[in-house]
Amino acid sequence: MNWDDANDTPASERLVGASADREDQAVEAALRPKDLGEFIGQEKVREQLDLVLRAARARGATADHVLLSGAPGLGKTTLSMIIAAEMGAPIRITSGPAIQHAGDLAAILSSLQEGEVLFLDEIHRMSRPAEEMLYMAMEDFRVDVIVGKGPGATAIPLELPPFTLVGATTRAGLLPPPLRDRFGFTAHMEFYEPHELERVVHRSASLLDVGIEPDGAAEIAGRSRGTPRIANRLLRRVRDYAQVKADGLITRDIAAAALAVYEVDARGLDRLDRAVLQALLKLFGGGPVGLSTLAVAVGEERETVEEVAEPFLVREGLLARTPRGRVATPAAWAHLELTPPHAAAGGAAGNGQQDLFGA
Numbered sequence: 001m002n003w004d005d006a007n008d009t010p011a012s013e014r015l016v017g018a019s020a021d022r023e024d025q026a027v028e029a030a031l032r033p034k035d036l037g038e039f040i041g042q043e044k045v046r047e048q049l050d051l052v053l054r055a056a057r058a059r060g061a062t063a064d065h066v067l068l069s070g071a072p073g074l075g076k077t078t079l080s081m082i083i084a085a086e087m088g089a090p091i092r093i094t095s096g097p098a099i100q101h102a103g104d105l106a107a108i109l110s111s112l113q114e115g116e117v118l119f120l121d122e123i124h125r126m127s128r129p130a131e132e133m134l135y136m137a138m139e140d141f142r143v144d145v146i147v148g149k150g151p152g153a154t155a156i157p158l159e160l161p162p163f164t165l166v167g168a169t170t171r172a173g174l175l176p177p178p179l180r181d182r183f184g185f186t187a188h189m190e191f192y193e194p195h196e197l198e199r200v201v202h203r204s205a206s207l208l209d210v211g212i213e214p215d216g217a218a219e220i221a222g223r224s225r226g227t228p229r230i231a232n233r234l235l236r237r238v239r240d241y242a243q244v245k246a247d248g249l250i251t252r253d254i255a256a257a258a259l260a261v262y263e264v265d266a267r268g269l270d271r272l273d274r275a276v277l278q279a280l281l282k283l284f285g286g287g288p289v290g291l292s293t294l295a296v297a298v299g300e301e302r303e304t305v306e307e308v309a310e311p312f313l314v315r316e317g318l319l320a321r322t323p324r325g326r327v328a329t330p331a332a333w334a335h336l337e338l339t340p341p342h343a344a345a346g347g348a349a350g351n352g353q354q355d356l357f358g359a
């Protein structure tokens with residue numbers, strides 16, 4: 001089963017997946033902040049970017065190339081659009097996987113207008129020849145187009161108008177240093193704090209014309225895994241529930257009841273996350289247990305557990321990856337309201353096969 005974004009699969013099966021599903025794509029345009037002032041959170045990034053853009057504007061120059069790193073759904077595309085808007089420039093959007101040949105990149109670069117912003121999502125997934133062409137384009141606003149093959153091949157230099165490349169990557173560490181070094185400004189986007197996500201939820205609710213109480217927004221924000229995209233998606237599901245089951249107003253109780261239907265718990269864990277934790281606690285006494293064993297216990301592929309469920313559990317401090325295997329933290333026992341074996345008088349926990357799969 002595909003649960004999430006790790007391999008570009010739509011996240012439609014997973015309400016708390018961070019990649020955009022089709023519905024997200026359809027509504028996100030309407031919810032995107034249009035300028036830096038509207039962009040919530042990421043204070044440092046905003047402040048620094050504001051300086052970079054103001055200075056470029058004052059000089060009448062094209063802004064430096066910008067590299068944005070951070071998990072999916074944190075606002076990299078949104079920021080790239082804001083950069084273009086703040087510079088009064090058009091934007092072209094493409095992605096690393098879409099550029100498999102240097103010629104694909106040459107075609108895009110040679111059609112850019114002066115000052116245009118080129119947003120290259122998943123820049124770490126570009127092909128090597130395209131990446132090498134990009135080095136020269138970023139530095140000298142020039143590319144060599146190779147015409148012909150073999151010994152007769154010739155390089156035709158092509159001048160490019162100055163442009164701003166905005167590269168986005170989930171992991172800046174994956175970029176080769178020569179590429180990373182060519183960005184004038186690099187920003188790492190962090191997961192959002194709950195109070196920032198509350199503001200995202202309020203803002204989106206007002207754009208969608210949905211009534212929401214502060215407690216309702218807090219309830220949604222707390223389950224959104226630090227990610228605005230997830231906050232907006234949960235808001236839409238809660239809105240549906242509020243319309244069908246109540247008078248449309250989102251209160252704390254309505255938000256909690258709606259998200260219980262979708263099996264997203266108070267901390268943002270979904271069914272898969274909880275199944276992994278439950279197996280770890282109930283079947284293996286909290287570990288250590290090997291990844292493959294854990295995956296078999298929850299009936300999932302090893303990769304699904306490792307790439308889809310674990311990162312969030314680790315980030316939340318519920319699970320630790322150790323050389324001896326996966327281990328539950330005290331917070332995991334507390335979250336599932338279970339007692340660790342050494343704390344239980346009769347060792348009640350740890351014999352949970354029946355608890356987990358029994359009637």
Ligand SMILES: Nc1ncnc2c1ncn2[C@@H]1O[C@H](COP(=O)(O)OP(=O)(O)OP(=O)(O)O)[C@@H](O)[C@H]1O
Nearest residue numbers: 028031032039040072073074075076077078228229
């Ligand atoms: N700081 C923010 N303030 C308000 N809304 C935000 C913010 N950041 C992101 N969003 C909202 O979250 C949604 C996802 O943002 P965006 O598409 O920019 O994320 P991304 O990092 O580019 O994701 P991906 O890596 O999957 O392309 C957008 O609809 C946007 O409205």
